[in-house]
Amino acid sequence: MEVVKACSTFxxxxxxxxxxxxxxxxxxxxxxxxxKLVEDSxxxxxxxxxxxxxxxxVAAPLxxxxxxxxxxxxxxxxxxxxxxILCSTVAFFVVLGVLLLVLKEKARRMLAVLPMATFNTAVLGVLLxxxxxxxxxVQTMGFALGSGVGYTAAVVVVSEGQRRMRQxxxxxxxxxxxxxxxxxxxxxxxIYGFTGHRISIG
Amino acid sequence: xxSKKAKYLSENMERIARRDRVFLNNPVIMQGMGLAPxxxxxxxxMNALMLSVAVLFLLTPTRVVAAMICRTGRGQLRALVYCFxxxxxxxxxxxxxxxxxxxxxxxxxxxxxxxxxEPLIIKRYERPQPERVMTALRKGLRTTMGYVxxxxxxxxxxxxxxxxxxxxxxxxxLNTTLxxxxxxxxxxxxxxGVVCAIWRGLxxxxxxxxxxxxxxxx
Amino acid sequence: MKEQxxxxxxxxxxxxxxxxxxxxxxxxxxFAFYGLRSVLLCGTAVIAANLSDRLVAWLRHQPYxxxxxxxxxxxxxxxxxxxxxxxxxxxxxxxxxxxxxxKEAFGGYGCYVFHPTAVGYAVVAVSWPEQVFRYPEAQLxxxxxxxxxxxxxxxxxxxxxxxxxxxxxxxxxxxxxxxxAGPMGVTALLVILACALFLANRRSLHLSVVFSxxxxxxxxxxxxxxxxxxxxxxxxxxxxxxxxxxxxxxxCSGGLLFAAVYLMADPVICPTNRISRILYGALTGFMxxxxxxxxxxxxxxxxxxxxxxxxxxWLDRAVLRILHRKGVVRREL
Numbered sequence: 001m002e003v004v005k006a007c008s009t010f011x012x013x014x015x016x017x018x019x020x021x022x023x024x025x026x027x028x029x030x031x032x033x034x035x036k037l038v039e040d041s042x043x044x045x046x047x048x049x050x051x052x053x054x055x056x057x058v059a060a061p062l063x064x065x066x067x068x069x070x071x072x073x074x075x076x077x078x079x080x081x082x083x084x085i086l087c088s089t090v091a092f093f094v095v096l097g098v099l100l101l102v103l104k105e106k107a108r109r110m111l112a113v114l115p116m117a118t119f120n121t122a123v124l125g126v127l128l129x130x131x132x133x134x135x136x137x138v139q140t141m142g143f144a145l146g147s148g149v150g151y152t153a154a155v156v157v158v159s160e161g162q163r164r165m166r167q168x169x170x171x172x173x174x175x176x177x178x179x180x181x182x183x184x185x186x187x188x189x190x191i192y193g194f195t196g197h198r199i200s201i202g
Numbered sequence: 203x204x205s206k207k208a209k210y211l212s213e214n215m216e217r218i219a220r221r222d223r224v225f226l227n228n229p230v231i232m233q234g235m236g237l238a239p240x241x242x243x244x245x246x247x248m249n250a251l252m253l254s255v256a257v258l259f260l261l262t263p264t265r266v267v268a269a270m271i272c273r274t275g276r277g278q279l280r281a282l283v284y285c286f287x288x289x290x291x292x293x294x295x296x297x298x299x300x301x302x303x304x305x306x307x308x309x310x311x312x313x314x315x316x317x318x319x320e321p322l323i324i325k326r327y328e329r330p331q332p333e334r335v336m337t338a339l340r341k342g343l344r345t346t347m348g349y350v351x352x353x354x355x356x357x358x359x360x361x362x363x364x365x366x367x368x369x370x371x372x373x374x375x376l377n378t379t380l381x382x383x384x385x386x387x388x389x390x391x392x393x394x395g396v397v398c399a400i401w402r403g404l405x406x407x408x409x410x411x412x413x414x415x416x417x418x419x420x
Numbered sequence: 421m422k423e424q425x426x427x428x429x430x431x432x433x434x435x436x437x438x439x440x441x442x443x444x445x446x447x448x449x450x451f452a453f454y455g456l457r458s459v460l461l462c463g464t465a466v467i468a469a470n471l472s473d474r475l476v477a478w479l480r481h482q483p484y485x486x487x488x489x490x491x492x493x494x495x496x497x498x499x500x501x502x503x504x505x506x507x508x509x510x511x512x513x514x515x516x517x518x519x520x521x522x523k524e525a526f527g528g529y530g531c532y533v534f535h536p537t538a539v540g541y542a543v544v545a546v547s548w549p550e551q552v553f554r555y556p557e558a559q560l561x562x563x564x565x566x567x568x569x570x571x572x573x574x575x576x577x578x579x580x581x582x583x584x585x586x587x588x589x590x591x592x593x594x595x596x597x598x599x600x601a602g603p604m605g606v607t608a609l610l611v612i613l614a615c616a617l618f619l620a621n622r623r624s625l626h627l628s629v630v631f632s633x634x635x636x637x638x639x640x641x642x643x644x645x646x647x648x649x650x651x652x653x654x655x656x657x658x659x660x661x662x663x664x665x666x667x668x669x670x671x672c673s674g675g676l677l678f679a680a681v682y683l684m685a686d687p688v689i690c691p692t693n694r695i696s697r698i699l700y701g702a703l704t705g706f707m708x709x710x711x712x713x714x715x716x717x718x719x720x721x722x723x724x725x726x727x728x729x730x731x732x733x734w735l736d737r738a739v740l741r742i743l744h745r746k747g748v749v750r751r752e753l
Binding site for chain 1: 231235236237238243284310311312313315321327390395
């Protein structure tokens, strides 16, 4: 029964993180990286997204336990980013080790992308939200994985938008970053039409 | 414009534009960096000011210290060097901000600690050559100025549109909210997109004017 | 205006001009229920859209294209989805957002990715929900004040009770004639149906999209009704009369019929292939119902349209890829 309850909590938080509290459309986390990914076709979106999800999954429980240790300290807000970066670094090396072990030569192509997928606002921001909102372990894991999936979905959706847009017809001043931001903003409006309220930023 | 000046600007426009991190090559408008705090947290003038002070204290010192460390160590761990440098410096920045703004900084939520991994601060690690310390200092200061300008512009604009106030003070004769949506992330994205487009239009117009003046002088 | 855009206008054979003209009967109904204010609001929207178009033509150093009525049509449709008590400023902001953000920023006619009316509606609904989701009582030959409407009592739509699990108490005549509190031009269902027939006859409306949208909405309302009297997860063959009643009210509320006829069949956004269109209509219908059931705003259809617009191109490509793989000859529709 406890397992079923934990699974349903995990999926609820994951689905919420993918849709209603999407990291990109709801909180603009990782938008700078997203804009670069969408313009740059040399980095595979699914590879980046997959690595991001793996990093989130490994880092989330570490940050949960670190946050528990920090709770009684008055200066926790100051040191939290440093300790969370430490957890992300551990996750980086764990994922690196797993990739080299399992994929061997194929992993070398992913190595260039791994730092980008680890040290970005989408990862740290999500872990900080889970910490400041005092999620329990299952909620943190569900939220972290859902955010990774939601981020990847956002990159795919925005890339699809880029493909559909007639870039040659877009006014010169709007080409590139401005129209991408407007596209993301309109989709963010659509999601706001569902939630109807501003989501908390910690 | 003086024709000699126009000719000089026209011939060196690419180099000048690359160096000018405030108007011609603003890190936000031209390179799309630092978008997260701008879109979500900079919803009013005060938040923009707090973020500006944070970036002022964090960006240049991170870049300089990381440049110093990278020159001495292995290149492969650059990402770690930049992130750890910014997160350690953040500890001091946090206390400084608490001293200046007290609990107001809680309005920024997680967007203040998120600056630690913001591409604006750490993106330099992606380039293979280590940066010279003086270059890091110069570029850091210029990038800070450019980002602070856009932060304050967006923060004030969004506050005026959404609340009809500026740093909390009511604007006389403005008795209606022009665009309440401006305080939401969706509104932030759209407004930033429009501001970017207008800014880029002005940059293009300026470059065209310089080239026209240069040709006229020939 | 670029050659591609001119070619696109000729190909679409004035669909938006038809849509504009078919908004006029709805405006007549709105005038009957709310007076001159409704006409002034629609006129303001259309003029704001026209001026925005001219401004963009001047900024882009292009001649203003007189035959192209899409901006005016989008603004007219937007005004009709708003209550008659909304302020002129809100209508102007909506119209300008629809034209500048929804259409011109993406490159103008033939290039927009999101339905401009839905964009304009989303902007004003999110900014001024207290004006957009509260309505004056409809009454034949009443005349709302032309200026400030602070003295007018605003109520929730009677169909708002669907959200709380209840059933509205409107009789069929009132329901189909539109004589109840709601958006200006969206409640007169008989008029909308008549306009739909005209548009279909003029080939300005793809019936595949309309039917798939409405059938999906009806199915969702039938299988999973919001009525409190019907237990959740009950079998579809139980409580049939209650389900049919809920289905009727769900289809007649929230601007679903208006959206199906006027918004769904936009020639630029609608997929080109018939199967894609059916899927597009069905998915948008499903999303519209989800937005209505679980979303915050009762007229969630515009937000659902925005969300689906992001996928319509992908849908077209996916269906065409499957059809080509199966060796089916694709007919141009």
